[in-house]
Amino acid sequence: MTPIDRTAYPRFKRMIMTRELADSFTPSNEEIEWARDMTLSDPHLLALAVGLKSYQRLAYFPKLDEVPQVVVEHVREALRLPADVVAEVDATRTAKRHREFIRTRLGVKYNAAKARILAEEAIRAAAQAKDNPADLINVALDMLIRQGCELPGYTTLDEATKTIRTQVNRGFFTATAARIGPAHRAGLERLMVVDPATRRSAFDALKAPPLGRFKERLQYMLELDALGPAEVWLRGIPPGKVGHFAGEARVTDVADLSKMKDDAKRLTLLASLIHVLRTAARDEVTDRTCSASVWRSFIAKAATGWKTCEKSAGPNPSGSWRCSARCWPRPGRHRSPGRWKASMVPLATRRAAAPLTCPLSARRTASPTTMRRIPLWTPARTARARR
DSSP states (O other), rough: OOOGGGOOOOOSSOOOHHHHHHEEEEEOHHHHHHHHOOOHHHHHHHHHHHHHHHHHHSOOOOGGGOOOOHHHHHHHHHHHHOTTHHHHHSSSHHHHHHHHHHHHHHHHOOOOOHHHHHHHHHHHHHTTTOHHHHHHHHHHHHHHTTTTTOOOOHHHHHHHHHHHHHHHHHHHHHHHHHHHHHHHHHHHHHHBOOOTTTTBBBBHHTTTTSSOOOOHHHHHHHHHHTOHHHEEEEETTHHHHHHHHHHHHHHHHHHHHHTSOOOOHHHHHHHHHHHHHHHHHHHHHHHHHHHHHHHHHHHHHHTTTOOOOTTOOOTTTSSSOOOOOSOOTTTTTTOTTTSGGGGSSSSSHHHHHHOOHHHHHHHHSSHHHHHSSSOOOHHHHHHHHHH
């Protein structure tokens, strides 16, 4: 059962502040007169007033013993009843009649079947992209409140969410498993074979991407590509669902994954994890490749075309500062987060390129891609970097 604390299902707080009591649980003079006209005894009067304010706050009728005592005492004081008056009803028919009075006054029509249908439709539509049961329950609550329906019990919503979510996921699992061929299916099954010597499986190594050199990361990406076209298998499944399936596979060990009786679900979890890991690996390899390409272009242009500033000609055309011998960042200096760092270039390359250019002239002649990585140093930045 999904914990109610994770959802937006309305309920009484453990501690109700004085301001909330005054704003939400104080009956108006008109409501007090209406409640007196509808009841014949003080206990019934108190029970009807408490039920009215509780429904206005929660959009459903709680049991009288579930209402916090501080709320009952506050309503009793507003009604100016003696302290020994207890909110109670004599019979079930009286409680049912009180609920009908409140619905009539608030213009609410009780239709449990309609509310259930609306909730199920909202949950089924949301389950196509969401997988967290709490999110699905919140979607149903939003639909019911906007339609002005009386909220069903939390257990009813939780059971409907569990059933519909299972049905929707079953459709995704079946469609994904049908797209995986026998050869790729055998390759996915081999991931769960545990090596007796190391007591580890290929699935464990898959969940631990290398953190070393670029070649190791590139090899890791190629190994993921060799497992099969996961993006083709998962076609039609929203990214949110894929991410949830991948997260479930990531926290599941090989033993639990092998014990799954549903082969379609196991294959879908593996395919989702492979897709997410391969996407991350491709992004990282591409980023590193682009960074290396930019630096090669940067050094090539520095060696072939860039000229030094005229040190004796006064300020640069930008008018910001005079060029000096320190115009090119020295090793380990002038580090600025989010900008070019001198320490990213080998020391020999920096020393070879230092006398050829300064950042100001480089920014005027570099390509737009390279220009974004060359900082425009000012005396203030230089002073801060030295400190």
